[in-house]
Amino acid sequence: MERFLSTEEAADLIGLVREIADGELAPRVDDFEARAQFPRELFRLLGRAGLLGLPFDVEHGGGGQPYEVYLQVLEELAGRWLAVAEGVSVHSLACYPTAVFGTETQRKRHLPDMLGGELLGAYCLSEPQSGSDAASLTTRAEPDGDGYSVHGTKAWITHAGKADFYNVFCRTGGPGTTGISCLLLDAGTPGLLPQAPERTMGLRSSTVAQIVLDGAHVPADRLLGEAGGGFKIAMSALDGGRLGIAACAVGLAQAALDYAVGYAKDREQFGRPILEFQGVGFMLADMATQISAARALYLSAARLRDAGRPHSAEAAKAKLFCTDTAMRVTTDAVQVLGGAGYVTDHPVERYMREAKVLQIFEGTNQIQRLVIARSL
Template sequence: MPATRALPTREAADLIELTRTLAAKELAPRATEAEADGTFPRDIFRLLGRSGLLGLPYDEEYGGGGQSYEVYLQVLEELGAVWSSVGIGVSVHGLACFGLAAYGSEEQKRTWLPELLGGELLGAYCLSEPHAGSDPAAMRTRAVRDGDHYVLNGTKAWTTHGGHADFYTVMARTSDHRTHGISCFLIPADTPGLHADPPEKKMGLTGSATATMRFEDVRVPVDRRIGEEGQGLHIALASLDRGRLGIAAVATGLAQSALDQALRYAQERETFGKPIIEHQALAFMLADMDAGIVSARATTQAAARLRDLGLPFTVEASVAKLVATDNAMKVTTDAVQVLGGYGYTRDFPVERLMREAKVMQIFEGTNQIQRLVISRALDRDAGGAITVVDGGS
């Protein structure tokens, strides 16, 4: 069943209705087959872009939707409930646009951002490397200044949309300083020397292409560096805060879908003369699934509101990602259990949802990394801040 939503404006409510309509008509009929075949739905992203859903959290003056994260994440949740690969893809596109939108010069933003947000182009984000996943400061991909260009050489792993994207936001080392030696670049996909390996063969999210990207003497004009030289790690970490909220939202939608399917089965399947939902042991399992989803949604929305108020939300983003993705793994596993033997077959989609939930505990920083972020904040902070939002006495 669709989540109950309290939205801030009529425009936001209309946006959710649009998302639900597109998801039901365009995504739902194709999701199962595309995931089985490993087909990347490039046309779906084009459709979502033309419908205004790829640039929702960015300023309208640059072609974005001007929506808060509170609203944007609810759109991602709706997409994730129907087709997780698409929900993740929209989140990754937003991640790829963030560096330019937040740290680009006014000339860079006016030159490139409207095209990136306009719907025809799809972005990818290159941070992780084969030996440097959870430790981005250990990256080895290097950008060497050569006159009015940089020359990039190296390898980026686990690139969502790798080989299908139209542009790549790339972090590369411009000096040997561990934390201030990384810079950010916006690189078109057709740049000579930029190549994608064959896509990874994954256990889930097979409709989302993930590939290693190789940079072989890739020449990038200096004006495609985003921010100052050495500012890249800061940009990357700020991007991840937002990306983690996107993953949390999609994971919540995925869990909602698993619950909905388990609930329908429990209402229809009979044992000992009555629907299995009337057996308390199973009914309580469904109740726990619902409680976990409601909690994950609330946690994600609470972090989004901090971001919208301009307050620090790094720790809250880690909490949301941890809570929502761990919950998605539990809910999907329980959904398989509710369906019994049928849940273990591909005749029902809950086994696919369980496989898709697993990776959400891994990307955008493993959940062990989220616990590290949270625990360090607990050790460092003496207490929480109090902020008056609406004024008053």
């Protein structure tokens, strides 16, 4: 697709991303997905290319790019390998608490390595009994000398066991939203124990697991923001995370459409390409239209964010619509291929499996509807 980018720098960036995605991601995705192997070295490559810190300030090692550009980078990556694009989005989510709520000392100390590409982050909010109801989390940080001792279990943590740092949301006060704080833990912290990876339907090369915190000691200077301010951090971070997932969903849907169109041009039945049959052509037309609408929606929300305007409801709308679109489009792509779409010889079966989780994480689409309804 043709992108309309406001600066030559942004156009060059998209060109670099496409070169890396085509040359380094696309040739490896099938093998890594089949073996459920996490592509750690590819994240180092992306980091060295400056792609792990794009939406953050240049003074701390970031790329200084508007969200509108950063999200289009995610879309390009997702079109070749969704797990990698989702990993970049999660890493940005993990950098956000330090970048926005950290002290100047914390930012100078931690952000250059976080944004420089050698370190990979994880974001620990959900728990086995606390998913959509994040305010009910029970992981607790008790005062312990010059810091905190953390006990509890975090669930569904992307990059668990692979990350170099973890943002852990835990209870330092009483019940409810005002008792939650955010702590920054290094991967080597004693008592931080990644568990066995989950066996997932899709995104098999993206490691997801529980994190058990068994008396993990965290120095007091690793508190991000104010004590009791963690819920505010979590919710504001999710606005950006939801836009990241929306962009990933559009990239996945575009890949599915492109493959289905190519197949429909080549596959002949009754003496002509199946694309010429109205039943197939109209299906592809609807897929293309839905993708264009989804892309316009996430870019509109990104422009609000870049302008410093309220965008929580728009981020929820984008996440809702883009991920529902990805599910519809990937399902229809399998249908266009018929029996061929149901086997691993073609990537559309993987696209369909991957699309499902996009409707679930960063807040289920039912939660997005709650956010949108409340904004009305």
